[in-house]
Amino acid sequence: MDLPILDLSAANDPTRKPELLRQLRRALFDIGFLYIINHGISPSTIDQLTDLLPSLFALPDEDKAKLSKLNSPHFLGYSGYAEETTLGKQDLREQFDFATELPVVYNGSGGPENGHLANGSSNRQDFSQLYWRLRGLNQWPNLAGFKEAFTAYHDAVQELSYRFVHLIEEAFEIPIGTFDHFFGSHQPHDSPIEGNRPDNNDLSTFLPPQHRIKLLRYPPSPPNPDTDRSQTQPQGVGPHKDSSGWLTFLLQVGNNPGLEVLSPNNRDWIPARPIPGTFVVNFGNAFEAATEGAVRATTHRVIAPGPGRGDRYSIPFFQGLPLDMTVEEVRGYIPERVRRLRREAAGGEAEGVAASFLDARWSSLGESQLRKWIRSHRDVGLKWYGEEVVGYYTAS
Numbered sequence: 001m002d003l004p005i006l007d008l009s010a011a012n013d014p015t016r017k018p019e020l021l022r023q024l025r026r027a028l029f030d031i032g033f034l035y036i037i038n039h040g041i042s043p044s045t046i047d048q049l050t051d052l053l054p055s056l057f058a059l060p061d062e063d064k065a066k067l068s069k070l071n072s073p074h075f076l077g078y079s080g081y082a083e084e085t086t087l088g089k090q091d092l093r094e095q096f097d098f099a100t101e102l103p104v105v106y107n108g109s110g111g112p113e114n115g116h117l118a119n120g121s122s123n124r125q126d127f128s129q130l131y132w133r134l135r136g137l138n139q140w141p142n143l144a145g146f147k148e149a150f151t152a153y154h155d156a157v158q159e160l161s162y163r164f165v166h167l168i169e170e171a172f173e174i175p176i177g178t179f180d181h182f183f184g185s186h187q188p189h190d191s192p193i194e195g196n197r198p199d200n201n202d203l204s205t206f207l208p209p210q211h212r213i214k215l216l217r218y219p220p221s222p223p224n225p226d227t228d229r230s231q232t233q234p235q236g237v238g239p240h241k242d243s244s245g246w247l248t249f250l251l252q253v254g255n256n257p258g259l260e261v262l263s264p265n266n267r268d269w270i271p272a273r274p275i276p277g278t279f280v281v282n283f284g285n286a287f288e289a290a291t292e293g294a295v296r297a298t299t300h301r302v303i304a305p306g307p308g309r310g311d312r313y314s315i316p317f318f319q320g321l322p323l324d325m326t327v328e329e330v331r332g333y334i335p336e337r338v339r340r341l342r343r344e345a346a347g348g349e350a351e352g353v354a355a356s357f358l359d360a361r362w363s364s365l366g367e368s369q370l371r372k373w374i375r376s377h378r379d380v381g382l383k384w385y386g387e388e389v390v391g392y393y394t395a396s
């Protein structure tokens, strides 16, 4: 099975657009993983950032340590090689987590001494909710030109991500702009049917979300002295569904392979090789839950480069959603005709929908994000949120 490659230049060509939307529908409902080409981001915007990756990761250990995520209640910053695990196994990569540069809004009193749990307030933008503490400023490395290159890249992928959401709306046959208010004040520049946009005035109460961008380096693994053949595939990152965002836009830098996608029958791993000039697009748990599984958060993994190969770099952009939004709310914007697709295919109940969203405690995006970050960085959680909060989010 080949992963689909969608040519976004067809979006501006009325004669090619219907076929593009057909391909998109197939990609959304069949596999939940696709490439996009002719996406409109200039190669120089990409190169300016990717050219800096070797020097960023070659910063002295003391400089990296100064940028540690431990400094950040927002879980932004540096994590060293193999510090994270997936399914109980070390991920053989190192990473910097960045986000849309946005000021702190949290105004509660959470801290190791007086950590408090979500207060259950249903007020929109009650900034004392603990999950608002996820939002805040980056830790910038001392590397000439980095902040500018990162910001230009962030802005370009953000814009692409909003354009792509418009195509999804068209594929779902709902008005273009339906999801715009998820992204706060963003107004589409190029919406072809401006007059058809729904009147969202009463809905634009969300704060523009913070998107997350990881800069990843997978070094070649050392020769494996282990003779057990089953051990010979080093885990760059173990099998997972993306939990950080609504959509993921992944840039594979260079031509080192490693990314693999679980086939719809859950049996085979399909390689998603780097294709120059493309992004890989996939969908997060919130998207799967909101569509009741019609669009899957497809499981994927990375095999680290073998001995003797060069470093593999990649940059996933996780498109954020408002932290105070609930999956129920998002679901309200997905037409029933889309939401029943999975159930119909399964001949009854939708199976496999992201379990964390079925638990009322994690129903807001903020709750599920805070849970995810605390579970993957317990040390950061303990330092900034305290034992009670960490206990709450790590139990069961």
Ligand SMILES: O=C(O)CCC(=O)C(=O)O
Pocket: 214, 216, 237, 242, 250, 252, 259, 300, 301, 302, 313, 314, 315, 316
């Ligand atoms: O490095 C890659 O190609 C994919 C990384 C990934 O799946 C993730 O960080 O969620």
Ligand SMILES: [Fe+2]
Pocket: 240, 241, 242, 300
């Ligand atoms: Fe991922």
